[in-house]
Amino acid sequence: MSEKNKYILSRNARLSVAPMMDWTDRHCRYLHRLMSKHTLLYTEMVTSPALVRGGALHLLDHNAQEHPVALQLGGSDPAELAEAARLGAQAGYDEINLNVGCPSDRVQSGCFGAVLMEQPALVAKCVAAMRRAVDVDVTVKCRIGVDDQDPETVLPEFLAHIVGAGCERVTIHARKAWLKGLSPKENRDIPPLDYDIVHRMKGLFSNLHISVNGGITSLDQAETFLDGGLDGVMIGRSAYHGPADILCQADRRIYGQGEDTTAEAAVAQMLPYIDAHIAGGGRLNQITRHMMGLFAGRPGARIWRRMLSENASGPQADRQVLIDALDAMQTLAEAQKAV
The missing domain is CATH 1.20.120.1460 (Four Helix Bundle (Hemerythrin (Met), subunit A))
Incomplete structure (x- = not known):
């Protein structure tokens, strides 16, 4: 990826709509794009085994009007993820994102998602392999930790590993994931939010593009985070359930370009x-x-x-x-x- 394109995509990432299973399919993304030209959109998570072993290339289908759009992958095998990333880049996606945040049992059993917070060296190998395979940006979406981990220790170590592997953008869901005892739905609400640690990570990794995710419901909140020094804000459920409230003013307020839509x-x-x-x-x-x-x-x-x-x-x-x-x-x- 050229430095110019990397800069443009990094700017698009000032605001993004989170990857959400069963929600952010190609029809949803097409609708969202009509309301904002610049907001970065994400696919639902697609597993690398489904693409590489299952040949489910239809999962990569998208409309040219969706760009800028990122493909989120789930997996933990570096070689398989590299091949899945290559297929995604070949399909035209602007970014390949690795899921290190989903806490569902199905994801854990496949050794990917939030459980990978416990294996930062493996995540680094995955990121490095994916970067070697594609010219587009390879990014990571993670939690601040899982279960009894201490985020103040675990998160900077995790970020150091992926930065060392060449990752230049990360989105941090500002909650722990509890892999034992909480459902995926409960993991979106019950673990307390800790936005302060995300700000501290920006202080430690000043050259890393850091977006915050979790519990953000308005553009007012998004602007507060951006004004406070973070590079981007990712909004999930609020962007889905009330897309016009988030996206119709985004181009003007977040990017300083264009007029409001309706x-x-x-x-x-x-x-x-x-x-x-x-x-x-x-x-x-x-x-x-x-x-x-x-x-x-x-x-x-x-x-x-x-x-x-x-x-x-x-x-x-x-x-x-x-x-x-x-x-x-x-x-x-x-x-x-x-x-």
């Missing part, structure tokens, strides 16, 4: 995409399930959600479902204003 404009721009998806044999609800929260907090949002829920799953459902739902929502909003 949820209504995103709906209009999704219609040709929906037409093409249905013409190719797809179903409307494969796309609209990601659009439920598009008008969250606005008058008529409940009608929007209800009409999509009730009407998008039928075999004949098409773009008209969205047009009708938007009309109904706007009619209600206008009526409420008139009262």
